[in-house]
Amino acid sequence: MTLTAPPTFRPAGGGPDLTRAALSGRRRLTNHLATAAIWAAVLLAVVPLALVTYTVITRGGGVMSLSFLTEDIPNSYRRDGGGMAPAIVGTLLITGTAALMAIPLGVFGAIYLNEYGKQRPLARLIRLMADVMTGVPSIVMGLFVYLSWVLLVGAQTGFAGALALACLMLPVVIRSSEEMLRLVPEELRQASMALGARKWQTTLTVVLPAAISGITSGSLLAVARAAGETAPIIIVTGIVFSPNWNLFDGSNTALPAQIFRNASQPFDAAQDRAWGAALTLIVIVLGCTVLARLISRRFATKER
Amino acid sequence: MTLTNPSPAAEVAVRRRGHGALGDRVFSWWTLGTGLLVLAILGLILVTTVREAWPAFDAMGPRFVTERVWDPNPATGDAIFGALSFAYGTAVSSLIALLFAVPVSVGIALFLTELAPRRLRGPAVTVIDLLAAVPSVVFGLWGILVVAPALVPVYQWTHDVFGGVPLLGRLVGPVGSGRTFMTAGLILAIMITPIITSITREVFGTVPRADKDAALALGATRWEMIRGAVLPHSFGGIVGAVMLGLGRAMGETIAVALVIGGATNITANLFAPGNSMAAVIVQQFGESTGTFTAALIGLGVVLFAMTVLINVFARVVVRRAEARMKGGVA
Numbered sequence: 001m002t003l004t005a006p007p008t009f010r011p012a013g014g015g016p017d018l019t020r021a022a023l024s025g026r027r028r029l030t031n032h033l034a035t036a037a038i039w040a041a042v043l044l045a046v047v048p049l050a051l052v053t054y055t056v057i058t059r060g061g062g063v064m065s066l067s068f069l070t071e072d073i074p075n076s077y078r079r080d081g082g083g084m085a086p087a088i089v090g091t092l093l094i095t096g097t098a099a100l101m102a103i104p105l106g107v108f109g110a111i112y113l114n115e116y117g118k119q120r121p122l123a124r125l126i127r128l129m130a131d132v133m134t135g136v137p138s139i140v141m142g143l144f145v146y147l148s149w150v151l152l153v154g155a156q157t158g159f160a161g162a163l164a165l166a167c168l169m170l171p172v173v174i175r176s177s178e179e180m181l182r183l184v185p186e187e188l189r190q191a192s193m194a195l196g197a198r199k200w201q202t203t204l205t206v207v208l209p210a211a212i213s214g215i216t217s218g219s220l221l222a223v224a225r226a227a228g229e230t231a232p233i234i235i236v237t238g239i240v241f242s243p244n245w246n247l248f249d250g251s252n253t254a255l256p257a258q259i260f261r262n263a264s265q266p267f268d269a270a271q272d273r274a275w276g277a278a279l280t281l282i283v284i285v286l287g288c289t290v291l292a293r294l295i296s297r298r299f300a301t302k303e304r
Numbered sequence: 305m306t307l308t309n310p311s312p313a314a315e316v317a318v319r320r321r322g323h324g325a326l327g328d329r330v331f332s333w334w335t336l337g338t339g340l341l342v343l344a345i346l347g348l349i350l351v352t353t354v355r356e357a358w359p360a361f362d363a364m365g366p367r368f369v370t371e372r373v374w375d376p377n378p379a380t381g382d383a384i385f386g387a388l389s390f391a392y393g394t395a396v397s398s399l400i401a402l403l404f405a406v407p408v409s410v411g412i413a414l415f416l417t418e419l420a421p422r423r424l425r426g427p428a429v430t431v432i433d434l435l436a437a438v439p440s441v442v443f444g445l446w447g448i449l450v451v452a453p454a455l456v457p458v459y460q461w462t463h464d465v466f467g468g469v470p471l472l473g474r475l476v477g478p479v480g481s482g483r484t485f486m487t488a489g490l491i492l493a494i495m496i497t498p499i500i501t502s503i504t505r506e507v508f509g510t511v512p513r514a515d516k517d518a519a520l521a522l523g524a525t526r527w528e529m530i531r532g533a534v535l536p537h538s539f540g541g542i543v544g545a546v547m548l549g550l551g552r553a554m555g556e557t558i559a560v561a562l563v564i565g566g567a568t569n570i571t572a573n574l575f576a577p578g579n580s581m582a583a584v585i586v587q588q589f590g591e592s593t594g595t596f597t598a599a600l601i602g603l604g605v606v607l608f609a610m611t612v613l614i615n616v617f618a619r620v621v622v623r624r625a626e627a628r629m630k631g632g633v634a
Contacts, residue, residue, distance in 0.1 A: 035419065045497055143604045199328050228441065259444075289433070
């Protein structure tokens with residue numbers, strides 16, 4: 001880089017002039033333009049977020065009411081009224097069940113990577129493949145669960161949706177939990193081992209509790225992402241118009257699937273329901289996200 | 305954990321090396337098993353989807369990817385399943401998304417690492433986190449009911465002004481509805497910005513402090529420091545981040561299904577409706593049977609293979625870039 005312009009002015013001290021005035025006009029202009037472009041990029045990200053939030057709140061808020069949250073879905077897109085209760089029940093049940101399956105498995109997977117596998121070839125392969133698995137399109141995961149579970153049991157069920165979401169959550173939980181386990185100081189493990197604890201006791205009673213807040217918040221973020229997944233739900237859970245509390249018997253539905261179905265209808269009633277469902281979904285997803293942040297912030301300093 | 309006082313009993317416990325070893329062995333096998341689950345699922349996805357898609361691959365042969373006609377229920381003759389139009393739609397919408405998302409994401413990452421005043425950094429990170437938290441179907445809903453209608457006059461104006469220009473005019477052809485390749489690309493751009501930003505930011509974070517200070521000490525302006533010290537260091541990482549964004553864009557289903565228009569179409573006109581591979585699957589899976597289902601699963605196989613390849617490549621590139629910067633071995 002040839003950035004050292006000859007100093008034009010030497011103060012009494014004899015050093016070069018390092019003030020901004022000594023910069024050439026072209027360099028100063030480029031710097032200003034670049035700075036402006038970077039600020040513009042940030043604004044460009046804020047605009048769509050603000051617009052989406054505004055539209056969902058105004059349009060969704062217009063249809064939001066207690067009956068919207070508790071009534072059945074009308075079985076015709078044209079009909080006014082009704083609610084989203086079956087989809088809310090479905091979303092909570094399916095996502096919750098998926099979390100119950102994926103989080104424990106993911107945490108144990110992370111324990112393998114950080115406590116046992118470390119830098120062994122197998123562990124590195126699993127780490128890479130977990131990263132790759134986060135990139136597998138959700139529609140492919142939906143097809144996979146359809147072929148390997150729905151065809152097997154012969155029916156679309158809520159549980160099939162939970163399986164698909166669990167597959168999508170698993171790699172995210174593994175990788176975020178591993179990051180958190182890595183932050184646990186080695187001294188804690190050594191102290192526990194020196195007291196005579198076995199490795200599995202150390203891991204379960206010392207390492208895991210030390211990382212639990214980070215693991216919880218990472219897992220909640222994975223749950224939030226999964227709650228918004230649409231494609232697998234559409235393919236593997238079918239559709240219902242009244243709440244189905246049984247995940248293993250009969251079809252089910254979820255908020256994202258209802259948004260998708262209603263959004264492409266030309267009828268106002270359907271579009272209103274889509275906006276209402278979107279607001280409900282965003283509240284659920286944001287609830288998880290905010291909770292995750294609170295947990296990680298609340299315990300972040302305590303752990304050190 | 306009863307060894308705090310050396311006692312005869314404790315000595316015995318220490319000497320009995322086998323004691324509790326079973327727990328250790330069971331535990332390590334169990335964790336290994338859960339780790340292997342990832343490999344098992346990926347393997348099973350490949351096996352089951354390829355097996356179920358086979359009838360379509362068998363019937364179409366290589367024409368499955370070179371044929372542009374997709375006709376599941378022809379009036380006469382056999383059904384034709386050619387994925388080329390959908391592959392084209394996937395490629396075009398993803399490329400448009402990258403075109404818009406990459407400069408913006410790199411800009412935001414630079415803002416977060418080099419430019420932001422301390423009290424703006426938190427809010428800026430929150431914006432990106434929230435953008436990542438909004439479910440894709442909500443972007444799709446917003447896209448089809450708000451963005452697409454609002455863009456029609458913009459497209460029309462662009463077509464009127466630039467439609468006559470050679471080459472460029474072909475890209476901005478006649479406008480129908482607002483549900484087009486372009487709209488899909490724009491919505492995708494919003495959705496992949498958070499992932500590109502977060503990876504790029506991590507990579508920028510690994511640029512050695514000394515390099516940046518050295519550039520500034522030599523009299524570089526902030527932009528010259530970024531161009532001379534930050535960007536060259538991070539090039540590999542940015543490439544990886546862009547590939548990850550591409551993988552995400554290609555696999556995105558719902559938002560694209562809502563805003564791309566749903567037409568089997570290969571055209572240079574970005575203001576025309578089309579379709580993407582992922583979107584076709586979710587639109588047509590419910591009403592398909594037999595070879596038609598197999599063909600849709602075949603689209604899934606192609607999608608799976610492409611996203612896995614792209615992701616492996618991207619992760620390896622990012623890891624190399626980060627490792628090199630930290631002075632470790634890749």
